[in-house]
Amino acid sequence: MGQAWVVGDVLKWGGASATIGEDDVDGEMDRLAHACDETLKELDRHAERIEVEFDSALAGIFRAHGQMLRGLFASGEFERELRGSLLTAEAAVRRVLLRWHQKFEALENQTFRQRADDVLDLGRNMIRRLRGEPDTGLKAIPDHSILVVERLLPSDVVTLPKSNVAAVVVETLGQGSHAALLSREKGIPTITEIPGVLSLIDSGTELLVDGFRGTLVIAPKNKTRIDFQERLEKWRATLVHCKAACREPARTLDGQVINVEANIGIHDDVELALDNGADGVGLLRVEQLYFARPIPPTEDELFLELEGLIAPLGDRPVTIRLLDIGGDKPLPYLRLPPTSNPVLGRRGVRLLLDYSQLVRTQIGAILKLSQQHSLRVLIPMVTLEDDIRRMREAFDAMSTERKITNPPEFGAMVETPAAALAIPALLQHVDFFCVGTNDLTQYTLAAGRDDPSVNDYYLDNHESVMRLLNIVVNDAADRPVTLCGELAGREAFLPRLLNMGFRALSVAPSLIPTTKAFIRKLTISAATG
Numbered sequence: 001m002g003q004a005w006v007v008g009d010v011l012k013w014g015g016a017s018a019t020i021g022e023d024d025v026d027g028e029m030d031r032l033a034h035a036c037d038e039t040l041k042e043l044d045r046h047a048e049r050i051e052v053e054f055d056s057a058l059a060g061i062f063r064a065h066g067q068m069l070r071g072l073f074a075s076g077e078f079e080r081e082l083r084g085s086l087l088t089a090e091a092a093v094r095r096v097l098l099r100w101h102q103k104f105e106a107l108e109n110q111t112f113r114q115r116a117d118d119v120l121d122l123g124r125n126m127i128r129r130l131r132g133e134p135d136t137g138l139k140a141i142p143d144h145s146i147l148v149v150e151r152l153l154p155s156d157v158v159t160l161p162k163s164n165v166a167a168v169v170v171e172t173l174g175q176g177s178h179a180a181l182l183s184r185e186k187g188i189p190t191i192t193e194i195p196g197v198l199s200l201i202d203s204g205t206e207l208l209v210d211g212f213r214g215t216l217v218i219a220p221k222n223k224t225r226i227d228f229q230e231r232l233e234k235w236r237a238t239l240v241h242c243k244a245a246c247r248e249p250a251r252t253l254d255g256q257v258i259n260v261e262a263n264i265g266i267h268d269d270v271e272l273a274l275d276n277g278a279d280g281v282g283l284l285r286v287e288q289l290y291f292a293r294p295i296p297p298t299e300d301e302l303f304l305e306l307e308g309l310i311a312p313l314g315d316r317p318v319t320i321r322l323l324d325i326g327g328d329k330p331l332p333y334l335r336l337p338p339t340s341n342p343v344l345g346r347r348g349v350r351l352l353l354d355y356s357q358l359v360r361t362q363i364g365a366i367l368k369l370s371q372q373h374s375l376r377v378l379i380p381m382v383t384l385e386d387d388i389r390r391m392r393e394a395f396d397a398m399s400t401e402r403k404i405t406n407p408p409e410f411g412a413m414v415e416t417p418a419a420a421l422a423i424p425a426l427l428q429h430v431d432f433f434c435v436g437t438n439d440l441t442q443y444t445l446a447a448g449r450d451d452p453s454v455n456d457y458y459l460d461n462h463e464s465v466m467r468l469l470n471i472v473v474n475d476a477a478d479r480p481v482t483l484c485g486e487l488a489g490r491e492a493f494l495p496r497l498l499n500m501g502f503r504a505l506s507v508a509p510s511l512i513p514t515t516k517a518f519i520r521k522l523t524i525s526a527a528t529g
């Protein structure tokens, strides 16, 4: 329950623009020149770091943005717009860049058309700077508000201050998308598929959001509000009941202990995981640390961030997954070359294998941290045996180079049908497996996890996925297998999963108490799907 905080795209939802007088033009030009300088400095800093971690081709995209901005400024177009329209600097930037966006979009040439998005990015960047809000504006959300947005990126969720956000309402969002599952991890109720929602709601309107039913009430009547409040309190009472025993192991009625770990990425998740009795961390998505920064970290920076993140977990084991970007997880500061089908393109380990410094930075930080914390390393999006063999070689070579005698255990994500069906080949290179049903579902059912139009096909409990899971557990032999996709947190399917042989689950921290309570009521030997 809360008041709406509507955040539109600054380029589209600029609101009515204030007019200025002739005398104000010079002042607005100064503001514009300052914002331009600051943006150029930032683009240079990004380019330098990207060049070190990735390569000069990717860094070149930032340099091209810089050239574009210098060119626009030098051409006098901003000044002409200001003098002609007598609107503020923000409005002038919006008009000029939207004009250029249209020009680029109209071009036949593919490469130039791709520049159209860069123009929008530049425009957003400049407008935020002029408004004095260097980030997306989401951080400024007032306490206990409900965020209302058109789209939600994983990087947006990472920077959302959890304590302030009562819920999120998104116009469109795929049910398996990373942004959706990251907000679930933070315990923020999130609903979607409400066409034109931004035009229906003004900031300040009272909203009721039901994350279980996927419903939204705008400006509720008194009776509706009271009913809602009653249901909310009932839910909170159930939670308090489950939480009482959440720190105890989850033991089935027939005595099997099931490890219930947490999927985490940022500090808020760690607090929640500890509070909810996580037995460890089954999946630390390192990309969240990358999302939360303006540029990629150095090894020392990553070490310090990871150390700060996992220190509160004490002696609980932590599985750190190397950067899994590409596909539906874009890094805002990394413009990878466009590809016709990103989810089937270079993502996860495929990208890691192309950028050796990126891998060295992460493995270096993890090896150092492994000397003070019990860690495991996990490789994302494995398809071929060669993927995991080459990563293992890089990992072993660095462990030897750094004279680490007790390196962390090394594992592979099983999230493509190819990996699930080739466990015997992958087995020899790993110490453990972690099954990611979110991607496994997308690739098995040929339904994009972030594409709302195929939500009906994105079924993580489909028989085809279940059969693959069965094969993985059977073929993994003595290698431990953790189930870390969203399916692991869906109670209705737990009896079948435990019956198959899964003994370790990793779920959103908010789901741990109820998952443990549910397991305690099961008898595995009698469990059926």
Ligand code: PEP
Binding pocket: 181, 283, 285, 324, 415, 435, 436, 437, 438, 439, 440, 484, 485, 486
């Ligand atoms: C998965 O694919 O199930 C998984 C756990 O990884 P991610 O959701 O980060 O892609």
Ligand code: MG
Binding pocket: 415, 436, 438, 439
């Ligand atoms: Mg995945």
